[in-house]
Amino acid sequence: MDIHLQTLTELASGLENGDFTSVALTEALLDRIASLDDKLNAFVTVTSADALSAAARADAARASGKGGLLNGLPIIHKDIFCTRGVKTTCGSKMLDNFISPYDATVVEKIAAAGAVVLGKANMDEFAMGSSNETSYFGPVRNPWNLECSPGGSSGGSSASVAARFAPAATGTDTGGSIRQPAALTGTVGLKPTYGRVSRYGMIAFASSLDQAGVITRSSEDAARLLGVMAGFDERDSTSVDRPVPDYLASIGDSIKGLRIGIVRQHFDAGLDQQTGVRVKDAIAVLESMGATTVEVDLPNLDLSVPTYYVVAPAECSSNLSRFDGVRFGYRAADTEDLLDLYCRSRGEGFGDEVKRRIMTGTYVLSAGYYDAYYLKAQQVRQLIADDFRQAFADVDLIAGPTTPSPAFKIGDKVDDPIQMYLNDIYTIGANLAGLPAMSVPCGFVDELPVGLHLVGPHFGEETLLRCGHQYQQQTQWHKACPEAFK
Amino acid sequence: MSLDKEQVQHIAMLARLKLSDEEYAESVEKLSKIVDFVDQLSAADTTDVVPMAHPLDMAQRLRPDIVTETNDRDRYQENAAAVSDGLYLVPKVLE
Numbered sequence: 001m002d003i004h005l006q007t008l009t010e011l012a013s014g015l016e017n018g019d020f021t022s023v024a025l026t027e028a029l030l031d032r033i034a035s036l037d038d039k040l041n042a043f044v045t046v047t048s049a050d051a052l053s054a055a056a057r058a059d060a061a062r063a064s065g066k067g068g069l070l071n072g073l074p075i076i077h078k079d080i081f082c083t084r085g086v087k088t089t090c091g092s093k094m095l096d097n098f099i100s101p102y103d104a105t106v107v108e109k110i111a112a113a114g115a116v117v118l119g120k121a122n123m124d125e126f127a128m129g130s131s132n133e134t135s136y137f138g139p140v141r142n143p144w145n146l147e148c149s150p151g152g153s154s155g156g157s158s159a160s161v162a163a164r165f166a167p168a169a170t171g172t173d174t175g176g177s178i179r180q181p182a183a184l185t186g187t188v189g190l191k192p193t194y195g196r197v198s199r200y201g202m203i204a205f206a207s208s209l210d211q212a213g214v215i216t217r218s219s220e221d222a223a224r225l226l227g228v229m230a231g232f233d234e235r236d237s238t239s240v241d242r243p244v245p246d247y248l249a250s251i252g253d254s255i256k257g258l259r260i261g262i263v264r265q266h267f268d269a270g271l272d273q274q275t276g277v278r279v280k281d282a283i284a285v286l287e288s289m290g291a292t293t294v295e296v297d298l299p300n301l302d303l304s305v306p307t308y309y310v311v312a313p314a315e316c317s318s319n320l321s322r323f324d325g326v327r328f329g330y331r332a333a334d335t336e337d338l339l340d341l342y343c344r345s346r347g348e349g350f351g352d353e354v355k356r357r358i359m360t361g362t363y364v365l366s367a368g369y370y371d372a373y374y375l376k377a378q379q380v381r382q383l384i385a386d387d388f389r390q391a392f393a394d395v396d397l398i399a400g401p402t403t404p405s406p407a408f409k410i411g412d413k414v415d416d417p418i419q420m421y422l423n424d425i426y427t428i429g430a431n432l433a434g435l436p437a438m439s440v441p442c443g444f445v446d447e448l449p450v451g452l453h454l455v456g457p458h459f460g461e462e463t464l465l466r467c468g469h470q471y472q473q474q475t476q477w478h479k480a481c482p483e484a485f486k
Numbered sequence: 487m488s489l490d491k492e493q494v495q496h497i498a499m500l501a502r503l504k505l506s507d508e509e510y511a512e513s514v515e516k517l518s519k520i521v522d523f524v525d526q527l528s529a530a531d532t533t534d535v536v537p538m539a540h541p542l543d544m545a546q547r548l549r550p551d552i553v554t555e556t557n558d559r560d561r562y563q564e565n566a567a568a569v570s571d572g573l574y575l576v577p578k579v580l581e
Contacts, residue, residue, distance in 0.1 A: 101561050194541045208541060237547060238540070306524040317501060324502075326574050328565035337577050339502075347504035352512075355503055359494070359513065360520050362501040373524065378537035380530050385538060417516055418523050434541025458542060 003028050004164040005481065008073055008221040011167060015062065015072045022055040022062075022072030026116050029074050033118065033165050036485065040141045040163060042156040044079045045087050046119040054116045061114060069228055071114030076169040078157050079120040080127055081107050081212075082201040090203045091125040091135040091153075094323050094330045094349035104201025105233045106170060106212050113228045118166055121156030125351045126320065127177055127205045129153050130423045133414050134353040141410070142185060143482040144448055148407035151181030157215045158185040163485040168216045168225055172202060174209045175308050176402075176427025179439040182215050183402035183451025186441040186480060188468065189215045190222045193459050194434030195240035197226075198233035206315035207238070209308075209431040217478050219440065219468030223247035226461065242459070250462050251469040256290030258467065261395035265301050266426060272405035278443035278450040279401045285474055286399070286467065296391040296398065300383045301429065305421055307384065308428045310364050310377035316354075317361030323349065356417065385433040392457040397467060401426055402439040402451035426453055436461045440468045441477040449477070488518045488525070 003025055006014065014020055030048050037043055051074075058072035082088050082100035084107075089095045103111070111117070124134040132140040132155030140155040142148040143163040150159040154171030158181030161169050171178040173191035182189025190213045197212040204210060214225045227248065232241040262283065267276055287293060325331040325345025332344035350358070364373035391398060403423060413420045430437035435458060439451035452471070456464045472478055494514050498505050505513060559572055568575035 098565055101558070101565070195544075234549065238544075240542065240544075241547075300530070303527060303530055306527050309520060310524050310527065321502075325567065326576055327562075331567035335577055338579055340504075341577055342502040343499075343504035346502055350503070352509075355505070355509075356513065356516060356520070358501050358503065359497045359517060363489075363497050363517070363521070364524075366497070366500060372528065375537055376527050376530075376532060377524075378539075379532035379535040380527055382535050382538040383530070383532065385541070418519055421523075432541070 004032055006167065007218045008167040008216060008224055009218065011073055022058040022116060023052065025072070026051050026055040026074060026118070029118060029166060036163065037165070039146060039484070040143060040159050041138050042122055042140050042159040042163070042165065043119045044089050044091070044122050044137050044156070047086060047117060050086070051116050051118050058114050058116060068113035069224070070110065073115050074118050074166045075110060075115045076118050076121050076157060076160050076166045077107060078123055078154050078169065078171050080123060080172050080203045081170060082203070083107050083117070083120065086120065088120070088203070089136070090127070091123040091137060092350065092354070093136040096136065096330065098328055102201060105198035105235060106229050107201065109228055110170070121154070121160055121169055123156055124153035125354050126203065126316070127153040127172055127174055128316070128353050128357050130176070130180055130420050131408070131410065131413065132156065133410060134351055136351060139410050142407050143485050144185065145407065147409050148448065149184065149410050151184035151407065153177040154181045154215060158182055158187055158189070161185070161187045161215050161217060162482060164481060168214060168221055170212060171215050172210060172212050173431065174205050174312060175431050176424040178213045178215060179402050179427050179437060179451065179453060180424060182439040183453070184407040184449065186449030186477065187215050187217055188219055188222050188438065188440055188478065189213065190226060190438040190461070190464070191430065191436065192226060192230065192461055193436045195238050196436070196459070196461070197229045198236040198239050200233055200235040204319040206312040207319060208315060209312060219465050219472055220248070220251060222438070223251055223465045223469070245462055247462060247465050251466045253466055254290060255286065255467055255470045258291040258397070258463070259395040260286060260291050260293045261296035261391050261398040262293050263296055263298050263301065263398060263400055265298065266400035270404050270425065271401055272445070274445040275401055275405055275450050278445060279452055282442035282452040282471065283399055286471060289470060289474065294395055296395060298387045298391065298429065300380065300387050303380050304384055304428045304432055305425055307377045307380045307432060308424070309360065309421055310373050311381060311432070313357040313361030314365050314374050315361070317358045317365065320354070320358055325349070381432050384429055388429065388433045388435060396456070396463055397460065398455045400453050402453035406445045406448035406450055430455050434458065436464055438464045438468055440471055442475070443477055488521045489514055
């Protein structure tokens with residue numbers, strides 16, 4: 001099989017058997033990126049020289065019988081992860097000149113496992129967006145239809161994996177930013193439990209919601225990569241000190257007897273009818289493999305998007321106050337005084353959506369409005385988390401659609417923030433409650449991919465990955481490759 | 487419109503954002519829509535509900551108060567727009 005079509009797991013055995021070297025593999029993928037990425041705009045930075053030397057080191061390590069779990073395997077980092085000595089932009093003009101002086105923990109762990117980083121993926125500015133249109137570096141295009149969005153904010157990551165630029169990419173998910181782009185590009189996207197993967201060196205958007213995860217083509221690859229990324233990190237104050245299971249150990253087990261919750265409201269009028277049919281078909285496949293379905297209720301589901309759009313902007317307005325034009329990042333020219341320096345550097349350095357969210361957050365936290373908005377939202381967030389807690393008393397996971405419809409056209413929703421926000425209606429709940437969740441390709445509507453969304457209880461990643469893997473043993477959706485990228 | 491231009495100017499000032507006149511007009515419209523949208527929260531019954539402090543119900547972890555970082559000022563200042571003798575330069579604050 002062509003080298004670029006192989007999964008991380010297949011490439012690992014190819015390298016192990018000596019079928020090809022990491023240098024040859026890296027060269028082949030860099031060539032693809034050089035010739036095809038002008039169609040997609042998936043990269044902010046391609047790190048060819050670093051990649052080739054990492055590949056050579058990996059080959060040498062293998063020759064002497066050494067090498068980590070990802071030795072010689074290619075990966076792409078979302079440009080939200082700090083990479084020492086490499087430009088780290090977070091999709092913003094504000095950080096267009098920022099060379100990170102340190103590595104994120106995720107970057108460090110993946111490098112220590114021997115992986116070869118091909119570059120930094122384009123993304124919505126500061127991860128704020130669902131279409132990759134808010135990036136300072138221009139929108140990313142969907143490999144399945146170049147007029148469509150690949151989703152966001154991890155749009156460069158999802159487009160790259162779908163276009164076979166690399167078998168895997170890192171992503172981050174604050175309201176659906178891994179799972180929604182995975183669904184819209186026919187890839188697997190996993191957002192782990194809050195605290196499972198370190199946030200150190202991952203540029204903060206909304207700290208109580210942000211979580212790093214992976215985009216791959218198979219659940220097996222997601223399990224392999226998560227095993228490397230997960231674990232306690234004392235440099236992240238919300239990192240959870242709990243052993244990391246071997247995610248690959250149980251994915252081969254049957255899902256017979258697995259109790260799957262179905263939320264009635266997920267299939268209401270807001271869902272595209274054809275998308276609903278694909279998702280129901282996927283659930284039927286799981287039933288045919290011995291899983292049972294139970295109807296569960298999430299009565300406060302409708303409130304999850306408004307809750308998110310109070311909590312996330314509030315945290316964003318605090319986190320982004322660090323960008324002041326003084327210590328790093330964009331600085332406006334010819335400023336009159338210090339206040340003018342702050343206001344103009346921020347006014348010129350941030351894009352429209354980021355400014356909108358900073359202002360929304362500033363408003364809901366301001367004197368006189370704090371109780372009505374922020375405190376109220378944190379109470380409703382508790383209700384939403386309680387709904388999930390009750391549901392998970394009866395079921396092992398919840399299945400439904402990842403998004404209300406397949407990929408939308410670039411430009412279609414960009415003028416209406418509320419329409420854009422509602423694209424995350426099915427994914428946001430998992431962030432508010434800190435739950436692990438994953439999107440798995442489950443078919444096509446009008447030649448655009450559809451995602452099956454699986455949500456588990458806290459630290460239920462093994463169940464999600466096993467269910468995803470077993471489903472992918474019975475289906476071929478994840479093997480489909482967009483015509484122009486075969 | 488739930489917000490007017492004066493309110494948006496106040497918010498922008500608090501957020502230290504300089505906006506153009508066009509941006510103000512658009513912000514009044516779009517921020518008002520967002521505020522109207524999140525206003526549906528006011529209808530939720532949250533009597534006696536404790537606001538969430540942490541998604542995993544955990545307490546903040548503490549670490550021993552010991553020095554763990556080395557002084558890497560020069561390297562960090564490579565990203566600054568203007569520095570001199572290890573100090574960050576900004577427009578004059580005192581006359």
